[in-house]
Amino acid sequence: MSETVKAAAGHNAGGPRVKMMRTTLGQVRGLGSAKTGVEHWWIERLTSVAMIPMTLWFIYSALHLAGHSRLEVAHWAANPINAAVMVALLLTVFRHMGLALMVVVDDYIHARAAHMAMLLLIKGGTTLLALIGIIATLRLAFTG
Amino acid sequence: MTDVREALMVGRASDGRLVRRPLSPHLQIYRWPLSMATSILHRVSGVALAVGTLLLVWWLAAAAASDDAYATVSWFLRSWLGVICLLGWIAALWYHFLNGIRHLVWDAGFGFAKPQIDSSTYFVLGATAALTLLTWIALFTQL
Numbered sequence: 465m466s467e468t469v470k471a472a473a474g475h476n477a478g479g480p481r482v483k484m485m486r487t488t489l490g491q492v493r494g495l496g497s498a499k500t501g502v503e504h505w506w507i508e509r510l511t512s513v514a515m516i517p518m519t520l521w522f523i524y525s526a527l528h529l530a531g532h533s534r535l536e537v538a539h540w541a542a543n544p545i546n547a548a549v550m551v552a553l554l555l556t557v558f559r560h561m562g563l564a565l566m567v568v569v570d571d572y573i574h575a576r577a578a579h580m581a582m583l584l585l586i587k588g589g590t591t592l593l594a595l596i597g598i599i600a601t602l603r604l605a606f607t608g
Numbered sequence: 609m610t611d612v613r614e615a616l617m618v619g620r621a622s623d624g625r626l627v628r629r630p631l632s633p634h635l636q637i638y639r640w641p642l643s644m645a646t647s648i649l650h651r652v653s654g655v656a657l658a659v660g661t662l663l664l665v666w667w668l669a670a671a672a673a674s675d676d677a678y679a680t681v682s683w684f685l686r687s688w689l690g691v692i693c694l695l696g697w698i699a700a701l702w703y704h705f706l707n708g709i710r711h712l713v714w715d716a717g718f719g720f721a722k723p724q725i726d727s728s729t730y731f732v733l734g735a736t737a738a739l740t741l742l743t744w745i746a747l748f749t750q751l
Contacts, residue, residue, distance in 0.1 A: 486612060491612065509712065509715060512708050512711075512712060513712065516705075516709065519701070519705055523701070523743065527743070527746050527747060527750060528750075530747055530750040530751060531750045531751045533678075534671055534675055534678040537671045537678075538671065541671075550668075557661060558661070561654075561657075561658050561661065564654055564658075565655070565658055568651065568655065593661060593662070593665050596665050596668075596669055597664065597665045597668050597669070599672075600665070600668040600669045600671065600672035600673075601668055601672070603672040604668070604671055604672045
């Protein structure tokens with residue numbers, strides 16, 4: 465038992481008193497499993513490592529495509545390597561973005577309903593954006 | 609005190625007396641060290657990039673849809689608002705990219721000594737400025 469908890473349990477005259485009527489198990493219940501808590505953090509790091517080379521590729525490609533016609537963009541996407549890396553980048557970006565935005569919402573939005581609504585919005589929004597981007601890339605690649 | 613979290617607010621003064629812990633001062637009290645500014649800027653640039661992905665998806669969807677749709681997105685990207693978005697997006701991307709690598713290095717357990725943090729802060733800011741400027745120039749020579 466830590467000093468603080470002992471103090472809280474009550475041999476203390478005049479100072480603040482805290483009554484702890486709950487068992488240790490009761491205090492941690494509902495806070496999440498110790499097995500999966502690190503997953504959110506880990507996937508955010510994993511996706512960021514994956515994005516290092518893909519970002520450099522993307523900047524190069526975007527500069528290469530800037531100012532070009534739709535046909536030239538379609539021609540670029542017809543190369544399987546370009547289409548594959550673009551789809552991989554979209555998957556990674558939106559996974560990373562969804563996890564990161566959720567942390568921002570966790571930090572600043574405390575009202576329960578608004579918090580839940582924002583999390584659902586982020587999950588749905590990032591999933592939908594990723595799907596639109598991927599389908600567009602594939603359509604460009606296959607049909608020009 | 610009925611909330612169990614209040615237990616964490618119990619502390620001991622230097623003479624051994626139990627006291628309610630003081631709260632740490634809030635943002636506006638602190639002097640702004642550069643490392644604090646760069647940390648906040650990491651989150652700000654990340655959120656800006658998240659908004660910027662709308663532009664990327666719009667561009668991809670338009671290219672896949674039709675010549676007309678592609679003409680619309682091209683028109684927007686060449687408008688003054690579109691150019692400001694692109695320039696800001698490039699700056700945010702380089703900053704988040706470089707500072708993100710610094711965060712990964714920290715996550716791996718390196719670079720925490722104060723002089724290292726200072727020099728990596730200057731490196732990230734300098735490299736962001738240089739790469740942003742280069743990318744802007746490359747973009748303008750393409751358009």
